[in-house]
Amino acid sequence: MELLSLLKRGVHHTNFNEDFLFSQQLNDDIIVCAVMDGCSTAKESHFTSSLFAKSLFKTCRVLPQMKEILEEFDLEKMAVNEIGEYILSQLFEDVRKAKKLFFLQMEELLSTLVLLVYHKEKKQASIHISGDGIFSVNGKITEIDQNNVPNFLGYHLTEKFEEVYKNDIESKLFTEVTDVAIATDGLSKLVHAKSKLAVVDLFLKEKPRKDLKDYYENQFAKLTQKGFVALDDIAIIRLIL
Secondary structure, three states: OEEEEEEEOOOOOOOOOOEEEEEEEOOOOEEEEEEEEEOOOOOOHHHHHHHHHHHHHHHHHHHHHHHHHOOOOOHHHOOHHHHHHHHHHHHHHHHHHHHHHOOOOHHHOOEEEEEEEEEOOOOEEEEEEEOOEEEEEOOEEEEEOOOOOOOOHHHHOOOOHHHHHHHHOEEEEEOOOOEEEEEOHHHHHEEOOOOOOOHHHHHHOOOOOOOHHHHHHHHHHHHHHOOOEEOOOEEEEEEEO
């Protein structure tokens, strides 16, 4: 399985990249990936994206060992969508605790999240979206566009997670997946004044032919040399079986 990723700062963000990405193997078959996009109109939104990634890392480190703590908790028997829901529940609690611990305001905890749990042997992918973003499954691209008013997880920290998961997080399960990608909506804002090249297709749909390790970096460099400009931050992760 090949993992491709790209993280780039947009031209309008001079100090920080407000996007972030994360990937972690749970075992030989299961990998967890995520991309985050901090709210530009909020306060220090790069912090929120990084905080989300730290929470995901903590949970993914503990998950394989949970059976030793709780006998009934068996990662090997969990479905990919159940793993995703569990990780989100831990993230939700971690963000609530951080809000209290650091005396944070709601506008300091606003970031979108696209979470992917992929099982290589079963070829199953579970995708969970809080806010907006882009994902591709076997070349079919879907963009979740909330008209620049994403329904951030940070809006719901006073509610019960079960209700938030049911009403405010979009979850999808896919089978027979051999090529899956997730991206922040900044990818669709990599543009050229005179070109209508389908950049989203280039990164999420087109099959890399060589140099997989540096494929995204090379493609981005070629586009910028041709005059393409990243008007927003970009985070992409793609898994190819």
